[in-house]
Amino acid sequence: MSHDPWVWVAAFLTLCIFSFLYKDNPFYRFAEHLLIGATLGYALPLVWKNIVTPKIIVPLQHHEYWLLIPLCLGLLYIARLIPKYAWLSRWPMAFALGTGSGIAIPLSLQAGIFKQMQGTMLTKAMLSPSITPTVHIIGNIVMFVGVITTLIYFYFSIKHTGTVGKVARIGVWYIMLAFGATFGYTVMARVSLLIGRFQFLLHDWLGVIK
Amino acid sequence: MNLLNKFMNMDRRWIYLITAICVIIPFLIPIGLPTYTTPPARNIYEKIDNTSDGQVVLLSFDYDAAVLPELYPMTITILNHCFNRNIKVILMSLYMQGIGIAQVALEDVKREFPEKKEGIDYTLLPYVPGGALVILGIGEDIHKTFPTDYYGTLIDSLPMMREIRNFDQISLAISFSGGGVSRTWVTYANQRYGANVAAGVTAVMAAENYPYLQTKQLIGMLGGLKGAAEYENLVEKNLKLKTRKAACIGMDAQSAVHIMMIVFIVLANIAYFAGRRRKK
Structure with missing residues (x-):
């Protein structure tokens, strides 16, 4: 059993959170409020130490007065709190949106769409048994069919009847398979979190497992 | 049928308890199920x-x-x-x-x-x-x-x-x-x-x-x-x-909970379809 008082505190708070599974109670609410408070308390000094001090205060002390321009622009966000001057907050937003979009759009298109389209395209080599193993050839065809049929399912300008309807139906099956895979992984993720807490309780706190 | 009805209306806290047992037991009695490298x-x-x-x-x-x-x-x-x-x-x-x-x-x-x-x-x-x-x-x-x-x-x-x-x-x-x-x-x-x-x-x-x-x-x-x-x-x-090896130690519990969930999903589906047939 641990002799570290902080491990005991963490174990107590873990049990407080677990107690919600039985029903809502003051112990759970105490732990929940403590978490929110601690998160904020942790974040504020970090922002001050890692952002405000090195990025604003120290450079200003070294006479880098041009920083006052972005500083003032950033402070305009606070204008939202004053209804009469709330419109001023649109300026920093416009700046952030403009620069953010300018940087993100070309690269996101490249990485998320063009590259993915390229990955879907079947080449002669991808279908050649002398170059590609049979199982990969089947995989390439399955993926190609999946992308096309799913895209057709999401094409709403043609009524999903007849041949289009049948193809879209195959797309629905692919979507269902994707949902199934995502659900399976989600279950695994949530169980992992539970396992992590139990490992803490049984190993770090009680010491009953290695 | 009565048993299936009871199963469908089971208090979810029993599921939490069974899940906890499925996590704890593999920790105390490790099975050492294999994990394959992908x-x-x-x-x-x-x-x-x-x-x-x-x-x-x-x-x-x-x-x-x-x-x-x-x-x-x-x-x-x-x-x-x-x-x-x-x-x-x-x-x-x-x-x-x-x-x-x-x-x-x-x-x-x-x-x-x-x-x-x-x-x-x-x-x-x-x-x-x-x-x-x-x-x-x-x-x-x-x-x-x-x-x-x-x-x-x-x-x-x-x-x-x-x-x-x-x-x-x-x-x-x-x-x-x-x-x-x-x-x-x-x-x-x-x-x-x-x-x-x-x-x-x-x-x-x-x-x-x-x-x-x-x-x-x-x-x-x-x-x-x-x-x-x-x-x-x-x-x-x-x-x-x-x-x-914290992850490997946890994988037995992971597998146990997955088996439990599969069993619950299968049983729930059997109970659902049996209940639907009875209503018809």
Whole structure:
């Protein structure tokens, strides 16, 4: 059993959170409020130490007065709190949106769409048994069919009847398979979190497992 | 039928209790179910193993405490692997809370490797806001993006950082994330600078990352506790892992809960269809 008082505190708070599974109670609410408070308390000094001090205060002390321009622009966000001057907050937003979009759009298109389209395209080599193993050839065809049929399912300008309807139906099956895979992984993720807490309780706190 | 009705109206707290039992028992009586290594995990291992002299591995701790049980075991094991192979490591985070986790991970692994020195074998970089802009900054000049390390030492004065300027000297950048940050690394580090990027993600995010594996925008991926267990096995097999195999230990419980869930889903479906037939 641990002799570290902080491990005991963490174990107590873990049990407080677990107690919600039985029903809502003051112990759970105490732990929940403590978490929110601690998160904020942790974040504020970090922002001050890692952002405000090195990025604003120290450079200003070294006479880098041009920083006052972005500083003032950033402070305009606070204008939202004053209804009469709330419109001023649109300026920093416009700046952030403009620069953010300018940087993100070309690269996101490249990485998320063009590259993915390229990955879907079947080449002669991808279908050649002398170059590609049979199982990969089947995989390439399955993926190609999946992308096309799913895209057709999401094409709403043609009524999903007849041949289009049948193809879209195959797309629905692919979507269902994707949902199934995502659900399976989600279950695994949530169980992992539970396992992590139990490992803490049984190993770090009680010491009953290695 | 009465039994099926009871099953369908079962208090969910019984399910919580059975889940807890399914997690606890495999811890107390380990079964040692095998975990097979998949190519995405092996690719990361081989890429790190083949890191040449003069290059470093960059580990980005882009997560907070909420996903610690899933991501911490894999970060520890990869750090262990790098130190074992005498590969220099840069630790950073695009999340403010991630730096604290990186520091704890370093302390944990350094217990096994006390000879490893800051600035010589590894460098912990401070949190710099900006997300994607930070990645672009590393691509241009890491020294301008991070003038000092986490402890305030000028980065130019750190021996291991003198030759490191951008992604050209980084053999692999691994983003550990519980959200979509690994895609940010793909978009900016891989797409813009051609950097080798890998992801260590929570299981929830794993399915979304598979398309990037297929296009080789990600050279490898570790998905959740299972991915971490795969990596632990790889390191254990080749290098003798010194730290505790937290992920492998947890995989028995993972399998037990999965079997329990399959049983519940099958029983619930039988009860549902039986109930529907009775109504007709």
